[in-house]
Amino acid sequence: MSGSNTSTVQEEIKINKYDSTQLKHTVDDHLRKYLTSDVNYVESHQHMDVKLSLGYLSCIFAAVAAYYEWKNGFQKAKPVTLICVASYFVLNFIAWVYAYFIEKQDVFVGTKNVSQQNHGATLKISAGRLARLSETYTLDFHFTDNNKQGDYTLESSFGKWFNEDGILVTSALEADIKSAIDRSTITKQQ
Amino acid sequence: MFEELRRLNKRQVALQVLNILMVLTSALMIWKGIALATNSESPIVVVLRITDIHSYQKLSGSMEPAFHRGDLLLLTNPASQPVQVGDICVFQIPHRDIPIVHRVIKLHDEAKTGKQFLLTKGDNNNVDDRGLYNARQMWINKEHVVGRVRGFMPYVGMVTILMNDYPQLKYVMLGVLGLFVLIHRE
Numbered sequence: 001m002s003g004s005n006t007s008t009v010q011e012e013i014k015i016n017k018y019d020s021t022q023l024k025h026t027v028d029d030h031l032r033k034y035l036t037s038d039v040n041y042v043e044s045h046q047h048m049d050v051k052l053s054l055g056y057l058s059c060i061f062a063a064v065a066a067y068y069e070w071k072n073g074f075q076k077a078k079p080v081t082l083i084c085v086a087s088y089f090v091l092n093f094i095a096w097v098y099a100y101f102i103e104k105q106d107v108f109v110g111t112k113n114v115s116q117q118n119h120g121a122t123l124k125i126s127a128g129r130l131a132r133l134s135e136t137y138t139l140d141f142h143f144t145d146n147n148k149q150g151d152y153t154l155e156s157s158f159g160k161w162f163n164e165d166g167i168l169v170t171s172a173l174e175a176d177i178k179s180a181i182d183r184s185t186i187t188k189q190q
Numbered sequence: 191m192f193e194e195l196r197r198l199n200k201r202q203v204a205l206q207v208l209n210i211l212m213v214l215t216s217a218l219m220i221w222k223g224i225a226l227a228t229n230s231e232s233p234i235v236v237v238l239r240i241t242d243i244h245s246y247q248k249l250s251g252s253m254e255p256a257f258h259r260g261d262l263l264l265l266t267n268p269a270s271q272p273v274q275v276g277d278i279c280v281f282q283i284p285h286r287d288i289p290i291v292h293r294v295i296k297l298h299d300e301a302k303t304g305k306q307f308l309l310t311k312g313d314n315n316n317v318d319d320r321g322l323y324n325a326r327q328m329w330i331n332k333e334h335v336v337g338r339v340r341g342f343m344p345y346v347g348m349v350t351i352l353m354n355d356y357p358q359l360k361y362v363m364l365g366v367l368g369l370f371v372l373i374h375r376e
Contacts, residue, residue, distance in 0.1 A: 026223070043199060047200045048202075048205065049201075050209060051208075052201065052204055052205060055208045055211075055212065056208060056211075058215065059208070059211045059212070059215050062215035062218055062219055063215075065218075065219070066218060069222075074225070074231035075231075078226065079367075081222055081225075081226060082217075082226055085219050085222050085223050085226065088219045089219070089223075090216070092212075094214075096342060
């Protein structure tokens with residue numbers, strides 16, 4: 001991650017302002033970048049890692065099935081092929097279940113070590129909702145720290161963060177994120 | 191178009207590559223799944239060529255008016271079901287590259303082992319297939335049979351024919367598809 005002082009020159013992020021998927025991805029990516037470098041959260045890569053390992057493992061099964069059948073001929077390879085095909089679909093099903101039930105719409109999950117307590121505080125930003133054809137992006141901030149927790153929902157139009165040329169105005173986005181975090185942690189004792 | 195790709199971190203790039211692999215492997219696994227279900231190595235075949243019987247091409251005009259170039263054939267090959275006279279089979283003679291699709295006209299079962307000896311002939315041919323078999327081979331057996339034709343769809347196989355006649359088309363299509371999946375992060 002690059003250093004994040006506003007005084008250093010950052011590459012401008014320019015995207016197609018009419019493409020809502022790109023808008024969402026850009027906001028999400030910058031959110032992650034800001035939280036890990038400026039606010040010093042440690043991002044949890046669990047969702048991504050689970051998806052990647054299940055996915056690549058299923059591809060390995062596919063490769064094994066193809067290679068074994070190529071070497072041994074269809075009839076002899078049938079039991080191996082059956083196991084590989086079954087495993088492939090089972091793994092993909094598990095990955096889908098994970099994404100649907102556990103990951104849901106999480107955008108960012110991170111922990112931060114707060115000096116007063118020994119435990120880490122967890123910030124989870126999820127439900128990155130974007131209605132079809134709408135420019136309003138909704139993010140739920142959920143902060144937990146031991147037994148305290150706070151929630152704040154940030155709802156804003158993309159127009160507040162991107163200028164006319166489709167360039168992300170990082171100061172505006174970061175200010176909104178910062179205020180959202182502050183409001184969701186407001187129940188925390190000082 | 192590529193700027194977004196450059197901005198991705200390692201995990202996100204890995205995810206994009208995985209998406210491409212998933213497209214390819216899911217197609218492969220579905221194909222293998224169908225092959226297992228029908229017990230046929232190649233459950234869907236396309237009629238590729240129409241030439242005369244002496245060139246050993248995969249399907250000559252020898253099966254007209256039933257099958258034509260570009261037809262898609264669906265095969266099954268259940269191990270328990272014996273071949274019957276009148277079945278149209280796709281079979282491959284050992285040491286010959288190209289499978290043949292013809293009808294079984296004669297059948298001998300060896301009483302003790304139940305082993306089947308088949309004689310085939312194309313509907314539109316004047317002679318049976320003994321000219322196509324190997325030297326001195328008078329019959330074929332069930333292990334030469336890839337599958338029995340269970341159904342067919344006309345014209346659908348034209349895409350495969352195009353891919354065969356213009357192999358560059360295959361790579362172009364695959365390349366475009368891969369690029370598309372890589373660039374769009376949906």
